[in-house]
């Protein structure tokens with residue numbers, strides 16, 4: 001019954017563990033959830049007000065497929081303000097979240113025979129979306145030694161005549177690592193030399209720590225700007241994951257083609273959410289600073305707490321709101337009759353015996369690790385860390 005295309009796609013492991021944790025919570029079990037990929041803050045009041053005003057004003061009909069002109073202008077202003085990047089409305093497509101932006105881009109840019117380079121650990125949805133477009137994901141492995149970042153040599157080696165693009169996610173989900181400007185310059189040189197494209201997923205750009213100076217690869221000069229597709233969204237920055245507004249910025253011919261796909265599939269992103277996104281991008285930004293300060297404190301407690309557990313080692317992430325500790329030293333240890341033999345069995349062990357939900361690294365292409373989100377309260381973090389420490393100490 002099912003198409004061959006859909007048979008290639010596995011369910012998202014992130015959503016699977018969150019669903020299991022939620023089911024346990026619904027049964028009244030007190031589960032500490034570190035699975036969530038979204039800020040625990042409420043959407044800022046002025047953003048909600050803009051949406052309410054839009055409804056009251058009857059702004060509830062179809063809009064231009066690729067986003068209303070005022071929202072495109074707000075995106076233009078944002079790019080100029082944050083990265084000194086100038087662009088025009090025809091270079092922007094607003095879609096139903098950052099994921100939809102990647103999907104439309106993949107459908108537009110990739111086809112059978114193309115290779116798309118994806119550094120691992122990667123956001124779980126990149127490989128399936130590349131596969132759905134008929135292309136082949138080519139994975140470059142990284143580990144803690146390079147803070148999970150690819151080198152220009154690695155990129156160069158992975159490029160073949162079939163390579164169409166490389167995907168960069170900085171700061172990264174799941175590792176929280178982020179590329180310095182000089183590192184981006186070195187990668188840009190390879191990208192230009194080999195005439196491939198770069199997809200720069202900048203959805204966590206506003207969440208960086210310890211004074212890290214974030215930059216977009218597109219800001220490094222007109223040549224690399226022409227080879228870059230920027231993907232971003234209001235989802236994480238403004239705690240608006242449910243509003244579903246993301247956007248892509250790049251070559252106008254590609255953007256126009258993406259617009260055609262959107263025309264014939266979803267049409268415009270929600271009219272009300274578009275008005276809310278304008279308020280988010282153009283309004284006061286202190287809501288972002290408040291979240292960032294809180295994440296910074298939690299990150300400290302999380303990293304120090306995990307590193308205090310024998311068998312777990314965790315880097316200090318430069319950004320996003322995830323930690324990605326190495327738990328492979330625990331593999332081979334036992335609980336009862338069972339042996340921890342990878343990130344999935346470790347995750348199951350934590351959920352079943354410690355009532356802590358984390359996400360197995362396997363789905364991110366890194367089985368030695370698990371992902372924990374610190375977009376949850378400090379009290380929850382402390383409780384969860386104590387449970388993890390206790391559960392690990394029970395392994396033999």
Ligand SMILES: Cc1ncc(COP(=O)(O)O)c(C=O)c1O
Nearest residue numbers: 037097098099123173233235246
């Ligand atoms: C790296 C990355 N890119 C894109 C997205 C998509 O975000 P959304 O579709 O909610 O805007 C996510 C969400 O988890 C993400 O982690």
